[in-house]
Amino acid sequence: MRKVKIGIIGCGVISNTYTWLDIQACADLDRDKAVSTAKKYGIPKGCSTEELLNDPEIEIVINLTIPAAHTEVNKQILMAGKHLYCEKPFALSLQEAEEVISLAKSKGLMIGAAPETFLGAGLQTCRKVIDDGWIGTPISATANMISYGIETWHTSPEFFYKKGAGPMLDMGPYYITALVSLLGPIKRTACFANIGRKTRKIYSKPLRGKTISVEVPTTYTGIMEFENGVNANINMSFDIWMSNLPKLEIYGTEGTLILPDPNYFGGKIKIFRKERVLDALKLYGGEDKPQIDICEDIQEIP
Ligand SMILES: NC(=O)c1ccc[n+]([C@@H]2O[C@H](COP(=O)([O-])OP(=O)(O)OC[C@H]3O[C@@H](n4cnc5c(N)ncnc54)[C@H](O)[C@@H]3O)[C@@H](O)[C@H]2O)c1
Structure with a gap:
């Protein structure tokens, strides 16, 4: 060959x-x-x-x-x-x-x-989970890439804050490609964006101590309407020190799919089926909803 x-x-x-x-x-x-x-x-x-x-x-x-x-x-x-x-x-x-x-x-x-991570085992397993109806018909989704910035590890982080970069153009492609591959084309979008800090101090070597002048938005808050009727929200930020927002989740009529980080080929997938709630409600008469962990991992993908 x-x-x-x-x-x-x-x-x-x-x-x-x-x-x-x-x-x-x-x-x-x-x-x-x-x-x-x-x-x-x-x-x-x-x-x-x-x-x-x-x-x-x-x-x-x-x-x-x-x-x-x-x-x-x-x-x-x-x-x-x-x-x-x-x-x-x-x-x-x-x-x-x-x-x-x-x-x-x-x-x-x-x-x-790039990106081609949507072709990896993690997101392709999610593709099958959705196609096989595990979460029913998708209704909505959320995508969140929340971080405090690139200047903590990259050797030349300036370009991430200049024309052509910022969190939406830099990390958005992973999340939006994953959603489009799983839910189909997007019909319309709306977004607000702002600059969290006008200057950023570089912490990583060799430029440690240097200041970056920020030219593009560093926090985006957006919504997307897919052609199949699914609505999704998206948050992309280089400004946030800590958050509990999930990276990527799709909500369907029969359950919730918690997807792996779309920046990688593998990762953990979780499925939360409606029966886990309904069975518990039946068991306890629906009065005192028990405190149980109703989320199950289905697979750990290398
Ligand atoms: N660093 C990461 O973790 C990562 C991950 C995935 C994708 N990417 C993408 O890969 C690309 C490069 O990222 P990086 O982190 O390696 O950046 P980098 O700044 O470390 O490297 C970019 C290199 O391109 C060179 N360069 C710039 N303009 C050029 C030109 N006109 N002709 C020839 N060379 C030129 C620079 O001198 C530099 O050596 C970006 O698009 C980035 O979004 C980066």
Whole structure:
């Protein structure tokens, strides 16, 4: 079988999760970073974007640059005649996304984009749970990514607070892709967003102590109406120190589905069936509802 040769553009934090692939070359704006990444992972060539795109052996290029550069780099990749895979967010606007898609079509090239976690065992098990009617007909859902920010762990967290990022564009794709894959297309949305803190102090190394000036909203409160009539709310925040909100839940006529974190391929799934409440009510005559744990794990997925 012929192995397709792959190139990576962007040698930052996430690039190491792609190095198990047959990478022919890696490139970065910072050439030294490209060279050191190549050396670290045994990649044959660390070079500039131009050199990588001129390599005739490379057929697929993975775009791991910062969001603000995605569209420009995506277009460069396609113009060089390479198939494209892009980290999320695929584009910063619908118009940009459509431009990239129509360029790929005109060149007869394929494109793919993160996230693909909805294809993992966790969310695919949820797909089967819903299809098999465990929670009946879905009525509503909630999606919540609540965190206090990226500057506590990322080596270059500034871009998360600049155009193209913020919690909705950065983490929203995992949650919304999961919901769309499970519930179908969204008909309409509404959202409010605000900036929790205008500046953020970096806690992680090597930029510890530096201040980030925040340019995009850091807390989003939204609602979505799906074409099948399901309503969902969504909260995405880099401003909240602690919360008990669940990551992802779908509520149906027969029960509740508590989904795993859609940022990962596996995770724990819980189902809460209406019988657990109704049987208890029957047993106790419906007067004194007992304090019982009516939530059961169905599966732990590695
Ligand atoms: N870090 C994570 O945990 C994570 C997880 C999933 C997805 N992602 C996504 O992956 C992408 C990269 O994230 P990261 O955390 O690796 O960022 P990073 O800042 O660590 O790395 C980005 C790299 O891209 C390079 N770069 C920027 N513009 C470029 C350009 N025009 N041409 C060539 N190189 C360029 C930078 O020099 C840098 O080395 C983002 O879209 C992010 O949303 C990150």
